[in-house]
Amino acid sequence: MSEAQQPIEATQQDENHVMAERREKLKAIRAQGVAFPNDFKPEHAAADLHAQYGEQDNETLEPANVQVSVAGRMMLKRVMGKASFATLQDKSGRIQLFISKESIGEALYDAFKKWDMGDILAARGVVFKTKTGELSIKVSELRLLTKSLRPLPEKFHGLSDQETKYRQRYVDLIVSDDTRQTFIARSKIVAAIRSFMLGNEFLEVETPMLHPIPGGASAKPFITHHNALDMQMYMRIAPELYLKRLIVGGFERVFEINRNFRNEGVSVRHNPEFTMMEFYAAYTDYKWLMDFTENCIRAAAIAARGTAVLEYQGRTLDLSQPFQRLTIVGAIQKYAPGYTLEQLTDMAFLRAELKKFGVEAFAHAGLGALQLALFEETAESQLWEPTYIIDYPVEVSPLARASDSNPEITERFELFVTGREIANGFSELNDAEDQAARFHAQVAAKEAGDDEAMYYDADFIRALEYGMPPTGGCGIGIDRLVMLLTDSPSIRDVILFPHMRPEA
RNA sequence: GGGCUGUUAGCUCAGCUGGUAGAGCAGCGGACUUUUAAUCCGUUUGUCGUGGGUUCGAUCCCCGCACAGCCCA
Numbered sequence: 001m002s003e004a005q006q007p008i009e010a011t012q013q014d015e016n017h018v019m020a021e022r023r024e025k026l027k028a029i030r031a032q033g034v035a036f037p038n039d040f041k042p043e044h045a046a047a048d049l050h051a052q053y054g055e056q057d058n059e060t061l062e063p064a065n066v067q068v069s070v071a072g073r074m075m076l077k078r079v080m081g082k083a084s085f086a087t088l089q090d091k092s093g094r095i096q097l098f099i100s101k102e103s104i105g106e107a108l109y110d111a112f113k114k115w116d117m118g119d120i121l122a123a124r125g126v127v128f129k130t131k132t133g134e135l136s137i138k139v140s141e142l143r144l145l146t147k148s149l150r151p152l153p154e155k156f157h158g159l160s161d162q163e164t165k166y167r168q169r170y171v172d173l174i175v176s177d178d179t180r181q182t183f184i185a186r187s188k189i190v191a192a193i194r195s196f197m198l199g200n201e202f203l204e205v206e207t208p209m210l211h212p213i214p215g216g217a218s219a220k221p222f223i224t225h226h227n228a229l230d231m232q233m234y235m236r237i238a239p240e241l242y243l244k245r246l247i248v249g250g251f252e253r254v255f256e257i258n259r260n261f262r263n264e265g266v267s268v269r270h271n272p273e274f275t276m277m278e279f280y281a282a283y284t285d286y287k288w289l290m291d292f293t294e295n296c297i298r299a300a301a302i303a304a305r306g307t308a309v310l311e312y313q314g315r316t317l318d319l320s321q322p323f324q325r326l327t328i329v330g331a332i333q334k335y336a337p338g339y340t341l342e343q344l345t346d347m348a349f350l351r352a353e354l355k356k357f358g359v360e361a362f363a364h365a366g367l368g369a370l371q372l373a374l375f376e377e378t379a380e381s382q383l384w385e386p387t388y389i390i391d392y393p394v395e396v397s398p399l400a401r402a403s404d405s406n407p408e409i410t411e412r413f414e415l416f417v418t419g420r421e422i423a424n425g426f427s428e429l430n431d432a433e434d435q436a437a438r439f440h441a442q443v444a445a446k447e448a449g450d451d452e453a454m455y456y457d458a459d460f461i462r463a464l465e466y467g468m469p470p471t472g473g474c475g476i477g478i479d480r481l482v483m484l485l486t487d488s489p490s491i492r493d494v495i496l497f498p499h500m501r502p503e504a
Numbered sequence: 505g506g507g508c509u510g511u512u513a514g515c516u517c518a519g520c521u522g523g524u525a526g527a528g529c530a531g532c533g534g535a536c537u538u539u540u541a542a543u544c545c546g547u548u549u550g551u552c553g554u555g556g557g558u559u560c561g562a563u564c565c566c567c568g569c570a571c572a573g574c575c576c577a
Contacts, residue, residue: 016514017549018531076541083537100537117530130538154515154529156541161515163572175515265505268574358577490573501571 018151025114026147037145040122042071047092049127050135058129068137070095071122071145073174076155079113085136086112088121089174096136097123103140111144117155118148118174166498179493182486185304186494189482190257192303193277196296202253202279207242209235209259215460216240216399218452220263222272235261240399240473241460243280244428247471248463255279257478268490269420272499275478284472285427286411290388293415293423293474294323297386297481304485312418312487315384323386323415328368328375331389336378350374362450368393368408383416392426398438398454400426422481425474432464 029035049068053061072090083100101109103125115121124141153159158175165172165179172179194204212231214221216238226233239256246254257277264270281288301308301319308320326334329344343349350370354361357377361370372393383389392412394402400410412426429435439456446453482494492498 016531018514021531076539078539078542079536080539080542081536083539085539085542087540096540098538102537130540132538132540134538134540136538151514151530154517154541156529157516159515160517161511161572163511164515166572503571 016151019149022116022147022149022151025116026149029144029147035147037143040069040071040143040145042069042090042122044068044070045092046070046072046088046090046095049095049137050093053127054135056129062126062128064127066127067124068127069122069124070137071120073148074115074117074119074121075152077115077117082109084109084112086121088123096130096134097121097125097139097142098128098130098136099123099139099142103138104142108142112142115144116148116151118150118152119144120146120148163500166492167500167503169496182482182488182494183496185486186482188304189300189485190478192300193296193476193478194257195303196299197255197277197279200253200292202255202281203251205243205246205251205254205256206258207239207246207256209261211236213455213457215454215457216242217260217262218396218454220452222261222263237262238276238475239278240475241457243278244468244471244473245460245463247280247282247428248466248468252282252469253280266499268492269480271479271491271495274491274495276475277478278473278475280428280471280473282469282471285470286390286413286425286472289425289472289474290323290325290413290415293425293476294386296476297422300481301485310485310487312484313489317384317418317484319386319417321385323388325388325390325413327391328371328389329391331379331383331387332371332375334379335382336374344371344374364445364448366393366395366408369395372396380416380421381419384418386415386417386422388413388415395441397426398442399429399435401429401431402434417484420480421477422484423474423476425472428468428471428473430464430468430470432461435464436461 026035049070053066070088070090072088072095074086075089075094076085076087078085082102083098086097086099087094088097099109099112104112122143122145123137123139125137125139128136128138130136153171153175159165159172165176169179173183198204210224210226210233211221212233214234214237216236217240219237221237222235224233224235225231238260239258243254243256255277256279257275259273260276261273262270263272266272281292284292298308298319301310308318310317310319329341332339332344333341343353345367347367347370350367350373351361354370354373354377359373359377361373365373375389390413391403391409392400392414394400394408394410397410397412400412403409403411410426413424414421415423415425429438439454439461442454443456446455479491479494482488483491486494488494
């Protein structure tokens with residue numbers, strides 16, 4: 001590996017004089033022995049030290065002679081002649097080191113003065129408080145564990161360029177505490193949801209991400225190819241049809257938290273891969289699902305934020321109250337009160353009205369689809385407080401059970417919060433013959449030009465033919481839920497590595 | 505896909521509708537044994553996103569392109 005020992009010459013486009021200086025320092029460190037030691041094990045975390053000793057005053061703390069060892073990245077450095085302060089950051093937080101020539105010796109002290117912000121250090125010493133009251137470690141042993149070659153963003157302003165925050169998340173995480181907190185919250189939210197599901201006797205399962213037939217949603221899939229089988233495959237757009245096969249199999253309550261892939265544009269609400277929780281419960285229906293979903297979201301909010309009354313983008317969001325329930329037509333009448341019931345049931349009027357919004361409805365669109373489109377144009381974005389919209393038309397719900405009282409609508413809901421769709425659920429269609437007919441209608445729609453229409457899935461029909469108990473099923477968009485609970489304006493703020501175009 | 509805005513030193517940002525660039529931080533040299541974005545003195549660093557055009561001369565004006573952010577479809 002002797003080649004790797006040589007500094008890489010300025011072949012990199014982004015090489016600069018700061019990096020050249022650091023490479024020279026690293027070269028000198030290599031010459032003195034092991035430049036990247038891995039034998040140090042820190043015994044303490046910064047936050048634990050603050051929790052344990054933060055309340056004590058120095059009169060009791062320093063004489064106690066508490067020996068600790070820490071490791072982390074040097075974020076701040078203040079050299080004052082023969083003594084220095086350095087701020088170390090580990091996974092839990094920050095702790096200040098007091099380093100003096102007297103306590104670590106001249107040679108090491110001189111070496112430390114050359115170390116840079118961003119370097120990974122290890123330190124041992126005694127806990128004390130400075131005269132301004134900051135808990136610190138009086139260092140007796142100090143080591144450089146990893147030399148950092150690239151300068152960190154400016155220590156006070158941090159990283160403000162959104163593009164760099166997304167593309168170089170590692171840098172964002174080093175310097176932005178709010179970014180760290182967002183992803184810690186995300187982990188807590190997912191853990192809370194998982195715990196809630198397991199506590200309600202759901203079985204966690206994993207179903208295929210590679211599908212021979214894309215199904216379970218209306219969306220354009222990513223297409224890929226399996227070499228050995230020499231067949232086209234699709235990245236899944238939804239796990240729905242597999243999870244329902246498991247209900248047929250008798251698991252009765254299953255859930256999956258995993259990625260879906262949809263070959264669509266990117267926006268503040270859309271990433272090509274996103275995380276959904278889908279769950280299915282036999283012997284329940286959409287009304288049960290609405291109560292359950294509400295409780296699940298509330299539990300996640302309390303787990304991550306300690307309360308279900310939040311602030312989102314400067315506006316109060318109350319998840320603690322029962323969620324409202326409105327039909328599509330009811331929502332239009334509430335949020336766009338200019339329309340009469342006659343107009344809202346007049347297909348020609350609806351088509352003309354949609355045109356005003358720049359929406360050209362499909363030729364075969366029925367009354368329900370037109371009402372839904374008008375809802376999306378007039379009411380959806382105003383649904384700030386959590387609201388279930390119910391009575392979705394059967395023609396846009398090919399997997400949902402039709403209402404017993406009106407065959408044109410289904411027992412389906414979508415949940416909207418802050419004007420965005422968060423969840424979608426329904427009483428599942430378990431009539432194999434009806435499902436087969438709905439698939440045929442989808443295939444016809446696809447042939448007529450609707451490239452988001454579904455394929456005929458013969459194995460799924462075969463599964464239903466064995467008999468699926470009456471079941472309720474729902475999907476919750478985890479990324480969008482995390483956005484709400486972390487006050488994040490963009491889905492990119494809650495995905496560690498959001499998709500971007502290649503760098504120029 | 506359309507509109508608006510942005511892209512200047514490693515980072516955060518200035519730069520007067522035209523005369524080939526500045527500050528702070530970081531870096532380097534020096535002073536300093538309880539600092540808090542430490543301070544003080546000195547000092548280095550730029551394909552001004554990219555390709556054209558206008559001009560004696562372009563970071564600045566015009567056109568294309570790339571990437572990003574926001575809004576709209």
